[in-house]
Amino acid sequence: MIELRNVTxxxxxxxxxxxESGLKNISLTIRQGECVLLCGESGCGKTTLARLINGLIxxxxxxxxxxxxxxxxxxxxxxxxxxxxxxxxxVFQDPRSQFFNVDTASEIxxxxxxxxLSEAEITSRVEKVARxxxxxxxxxxxxxxxxxxxxxxxxxxxxxxxxxxIYVLDEPSSNLDMAAMTDLRQHIALWRSQKKTIxxxxxxxxxxxxxxxxxxxxxxxxxxxTFTWEELEALPLQKRTSMxxxxxxxxxxxxxxxxxxxxxxxxxxxxxxxxxxxRGEKALDIPSISLPRGAVIAVVGLNGAGKSTFARCLCGxxxxxxxxxxxxxxxxxxxxxxxxxxMVMQDVNHQxxxxxxxxxxxxxxxxxxxxxxxxILDSMDLLxxxxxxxxxxxxxxxxxxxxxxxxxxxxEIIVFDEPTSGLDYTHMRSVAxxxxxxxxxxxxxxxxxxxxxxxxxxxxxxxxxxxxxxxNVLALDGVGRQAILAxxxxxxxxxxxxxx
Amino acid sequence: xxxELLRGGYAEQTLRLDPRIKMLMVVTVSVILTAGGYGGxxxxxxxxxxxxxxxxxxxxxxxxxxxxxxxxFGLAYFGEYFLLSRTYGVVNFILLASFSLFTRFMxxxxxxxxxxxxxxxxxxxxxxxxxxxxxxxxxxxxxxFRFFPTVREEYSAIGDAMRMRGVxxxxxKPLKMLEYRFVPMMICSLKIGEELSTAxxxxxxxxxxxxxxxxSIGFRAQDIVLLLLCLASLGVYIQWLFVH
Numbered sequence: 001m002i003e004l005r006n007v008t009x010x011x012x013x014x015x016x017x018x019x020e021s022g023l024k025n026i027s028l029t030i031r032q033g034e035c036v037l038l039c040g041e042s043g044c045g046k047t048t049l050a051r052l053i054n055g056l057i058x059x060x061x062x063x064x065x066x067x068x069x070x071x072x073x074x075x076x077x078x079x080x081x082x083x084x085x086x087x088x089x090x091v092f093q094d095p096r097s098q099f100f101n102v103d104t105a106s107e108i109x110x111x112x113x114x115x116x117l118s119e120a121e122i123t124s125r126v127e128k129v130a131r132x133x134x135x136x137x138x139x140x141x142x143x144x145x146x147x148x149x150x151x152x153x154x155x156x157x158x159x160x161x162x163x164x165x166i167y168v169l170d171e172p173s174s175n176l177d178m179a180a181m182t183d184l185r186q187h188i189a190l191w192r193s194q195k196k197t198i199x200x201x202x203x204x205x206x207x208x209x210x211x212x213x214x215x216x217x218x219x220x221x222x223x224x225x226t227f228t229w230e231e232l233e234a235l236p237l238q239k240r241t242s243m244x245x246x247x248x249x250x251x252x253x254x255x256x257x258x259x260x261x262x263x264x265x266x267x268x269x270x271x272x273x274x275x276x277x278x279r280g281e282k283a284l285d286i287p288s289i290s291l292p293r294g295a296v297i298a299v300v301g302l303n304g305a306g307k308s309t310f311a312r313c314l315c316g317x318x319x320x321x322x323x324x325x326x327x328x329x330x331x332x333x334x335x336x337x338x339x340x341x342x343m344v345m346q347d348v349n350h351q352x353x354x355x356x357x358x359x360x361x362x363x364x365x366x367x368x369x370x371x372x373x374x375x376i377l378d379s380m381d382l383l384x385x386x387x388x389x390x391x392x393x394x395x396x397x398x399x400x401x402x403x404x405x406x407x408x409x410x411x412e413i414i415v416f417d418e419p420t421s422g423l424d425y426t427h428m429r430s431v432a433x434x435x436x437x438x439x440x441x442x443x444x445x446x447x448x449x450x451x452x453x454x455x456x457x458x459x460x461x462x463x464x465x466x467x468x469x470x471x472n473v474l475a476l477d478g479v480g481r482q483a484i485l486a487x488x489x490x491x492x493x494x495x496x497x498x499x500x
Numbered sequence: 501x502x503x504e505l506l507r508g509g510y511a512e513q514t515l516r517l518d519p520r521i522k523m524l525m526v527v528t529v530s531v532i533l534t535a536g537g538y539g540g541x542x543x544x545x546x547x548x549x550x551x552x553x554x555x556x557x558x559x560x561x562x563x564x565x566x567x568x569x570x571x572x573f574g575l576a577y578f579g580e581y582f583l584l585s586r587t588y589g590v591v592n593f594i595l596l597a598s599f600s601l602f603t604r605f606m607x608x609x610x611x612x613x614x615x616x617x618x619x620x621x622x623x624x625x626x627x628x629x630x631x632x633x634x635x636x637x638x639x640x641x642x643x644x645f646r647f648f649p650t651v652r653e654e655y656s657a658i659g660d661a662m663r664m665r666g667v668x669x670x671x672x673k674p675l676k677m678l679e680y681r682f683v684p685m686m687i688c689s690l691k692i693g694e695e696l697s698t699a700x701x702x703x704x705x706x707x708x709x710x711x712x713x714x715x716s717i718g719f720r721a722q723d724i725v726l727l728l729l730c731l732a733s734l735g736v737y738i739q740w741l742f743v744h
Contacts, residue, residue: 056698085704096653097695100621100646100705109714113622116709123714144649162703317660343664349687350654351661353680364665391687405665 002030002053002166002197007067009048009057021045022063023052024221032165035188035198035211037229040218041244041424042395046201047170049218053199054090054168055081071166086115089164093171093422095151104146104154105139111162122161129160133187147303149180156187166197173204174422177303177450178491181207203424206249217243244426246453250489254482256456261475264292268413268444269326275309275318283309285468291461293327296435296445298455298476300484301465302491307448310465311415314446315341327412341413342406346421348398352390357382357401360390364409373408379437380404396427403434407441414438415446420454432457452488456481515559515618519627521723521730522615528730529553530608532737537744541736549733550577550603553610560618569610576602621645626713639706643696647689650696654688655681 010022021043030036038046051057058065059081069076071087089111092098101107105126112122130136135153143151152172159167169188173181185207191198192211200208215227232240233248237255240248247253273286284306291297299307313321316338325332332340345351354360361373377383380400385393390401399419406414416435420428428451435445435458447459455462455476462484464471474480529549536542550573557566576599583595621642628638658681662668667680700706719727 054702056702060698060701081701082704082707085702085707088702090698090702092695092699094695097650097692098699100642100696100700102620102649106620106622106715110622111703113712113714114704114707116707116712119712119714122712158703312660315664317663338664339666341664343660345657345661347657347688349691350657350684351665353662353665353667353683363667391683409665 001032001072002028002199003068003070004028004052005068005070007052007065007069009052009063009065011048011061011063020048021221023048026067026221026223028216028223030197030199032197033192033195034213035192036200037205037208037212037215038199038201038218039203039205039215039245040224041426042203044218045221046218048221050090050168050170050199050201052076053166054088055079055084056090082114085111086162087164088166088168089159089162091152091155091159091167091169091172093174095148095155095175098155098158099143099151102143104135104141104143107143107154108139108158108161111158115162125161125163129157132190133157133160147180148175149177149183149303152176152180153183153187156184160187160191164196167191167199169198169200169202171202171422172200173202173207175418178488179302185211203246203422205246209249217245241425244424246425246428250452250485253452253456253485256481261460261477261480264294266293266328267291268293270323271326272323273310273313274323275313275321282468284313286310286470289463289470289473291444291463291473293444294439294442295461296439296447296459298459298462298484299446299448299465300450300455300462300487305465306468307465308417309468311343311417311446311448314413315343315415317343339409340411341415342409342411343415343417344399344402344406344419346418348395348402349391351402351405352398355389356387357390357393357404358386360401361404361408364405366409376404376407379407380434395423396430399431400434403438407438407443411443413444413446415448417448418450419447420449420451425453428454429457435459452485455484515556515722516720517556517618517726518717518719518723519615519619519623520631520717521719521726522611522619523627524730525552525726526608526611526615528733529611530605532733533607534604536737536740540740540743542740545733545736548729550607552729553607553614556614557610560614562614562617565610565613565617569606572602573606576600576606616645616648619645620715622713622715623717625711626715626717629711629713630717635706635708639700642705643693643700646696647693650692651685651689654685654692658684658688 004026007026008024011020023045026049038049040046048057051061052069055076057063058077065077071084076084099107100110108126108129109122112125130139133153133156135157138146138150138154143154146154152175173184176184188198188200188211202208209229212229215229215232216223217225217227237252267290269288269290270286271288273284273289274282275284276282299310301307312318313323314325314337316334321334325337327340352360354363357377358373361376362368362370365373374383374386377386380403382397382400382404385397390398393401403414419431423431432454435447438445447454449455460476462474462476462480464487474483476484529552532549533546536546538546554566554569557569579595579599580603584592584599587595624645625638625642628641662680667677
């Protein structure tokens with residue numbers, strides 16, 4: 001049993017965690033075997049609450065903590081992390097940075113090794129966990145060769161190998177595709193059937209349907225309201241979106257209003273978009289395709305289907321790639337496409353280089369023109385921040401700075417790589433409105449995404465990619481929208497994603 | 501059933517060496533090649549130690565690294581022998597500086613790369629424990645070990661971003677280029693370091709118990725041979741130090 005009584009916490013401002021909100025006067029009791037969902041807008045304090053329950057607060061993230069935090073009657077702040085490691089397990093958001101070993105089996109054994117269990121015990125635990133979670137085929141593989149979804153499975157298994165009573169999951173689905181989310185759901189269901197206590201902090205909610213006993217809605221560091229899933233579902237959709245919550249099932253998206261798609265006559269002609277890895281595997285196999293110019297095109301498919309390869313080839317980032325794109329009668333090869341296309345990366349920190357937002361925009365211009373740069377910043381609501389250091393901005397602001405640099409360098413094609421992973425409803429909407437704004441400026445946009453809500457909110461077309469091949473190009477009018485939703489629902493049901 | 505899978509570090513399948521020997525080789529190669537001179541037995545020791553990392557890289561099938569090493573080291577070595585005696589003045593000095601930078605530091609670097617790329621964190625922790633290194637040093641070092649490959653991924657992503665922005669050779673402003681590359685690098689590294697640490701700590705790294713290791717480390721025949729080679733080289737080096 002987890003008991004929190006009158007807990008108040010404030011981060012010390014020096015850590016990178018300072019963007020998370022603190023907690024104000026939280027009192028909460030979670031029974032053994034209960035599954036609790038923590039939700040609310042970004043920065044509402046749900047991650048902080050999760051960190052309090054797994055002991056990272058106060059042992060890793062420091063700050064002022066008052067009130068009582070007890071697990072099975074023991075005061076958590078008095079127990080060092082290694083003592084709680086066998087009781088409380090945590091799955092984190094980014095599967096890339098949770099690993100300590102290069103091979104999967106050692107990774108699962110890592111926790112039990114740290115606790116000094118016997119070799120025989122560790123071996124039997126690894127086997128048991130692998131069997132229960134159906135990941136035997138992943139044992140003995142190199143971690144660097146796994147897809148994001150497979151990595152997250154190994155992360156779950158390596159926590160399960162410690163046999164904790166309490167599982168804390170901090171936005172575990174942020175980087176997952178539909179199939180991997182279904183697997184994650186099954187892991188949670190398994191732990192639930194084992195009567196484990198489960199606490200999930202999440203933005204994407206629909207995959208948790210039917211698993212949660214209680215939903216805790218937080219705002220500004222407080223528990224605002226507590227629901228059962230059914231009570232939350234009974235609220236009108238509009239009310240939930242105004243609370244910043246994502247849909248509770250993909251079926252709800254069927255109700256979203258569908259517009260007509262304005263006919264676009266101009267096209268982008270792709271030819272020879274074929275890319276082969278050194279090992280000889282074909283990562284991308286699109287001999288020719290024609291897509292509408294000036295559209296917002298969703299690129300969908302499972303992890304490892306070739307979406308990222310498509311985007312990298314489009315942006316001219318893959319050396320030795322021979323494909324061409326014909327735009328307004330001009331055939332663009334790698335180098336020319338690199339000047340005409342721009343990718344807003346998933347981790348936007350990779351692409352901000354300078355000391356102020358204004359410098360960032362000026363850097364992209366052929367000829368530095370301060371007035372023009374400020375006009376662009378104004379159009380992206382960034383003018384107030386022109387002197388700010390890009391790294392001091394919020395995630396959404398950073399993304400807008402990256403967009404501003406793309407417009408400053410007069411790129412016609414802008415590719416977004418997973419622009420809404422880990423975003424709440426409100427921030428997802430603002431990304432959607434940025435995309436719409438760019439479309440009005442005459443840009444052609446590509447959004448690589450696993451997020452059907454984003455697609456419904458702003459995309460005009462969709463291309464589905466499977467095993468490197470382009471399957472369908474859909475105009476997202478009434479019929480197209482139903483088709484793409486059906487695609488997501490179907491993929492949700494398909495297990496075992498293609499390897500990436 | 502899968503004991504061999506559980507035991508085998510994935511990184512290293514063709515040539516298994518004890519991590520302690522690898523560390524000793526890094527120390528031996530870098531000390532002798534950077535600080536050691538020429539003359540006497542050193543004439544034989546130096547080339548032998550320079551070839552050692554190449555042999556190990558080839559045996560562990562690191563083809564790209566081997567080729568890079570052969571090219572860089574070979575060119576610099578060739579230059580030292582043939583160009584230095586034919587040039588004078590400033591040119592001679594610049595050539596000397598750049599060639600000896602390669603011939604002196606590169607073998608040590610490649611040895612370090614061999615250590616990092618073929619040793620799993622588990623093996624490293626086991627080696628640290630056998631050498632009775634305190635956890636206060638062993639844990640940060642093991643996090644660093646895991647950190648390098650991840651940082652390399654970040655590095656290439658930042659490189660892509662720079663090419664996309666067209667700031668590859670920013671009008672001959674090398675300092676700016678360095679800044680553009682390293683500012684995002686630092687930010688991302690901080691974040692990764694934080695995430696790696698939390699993932700490790702919540703899984704009990706640093707518990708004051710004897711850590712189990714399902715990977716076995718220990719000296720085999722090949723380790724003994726390399727140990728003797730290192731000791732002999734260091735012996736010759738110390739003798740050389742006394743003479744000079």
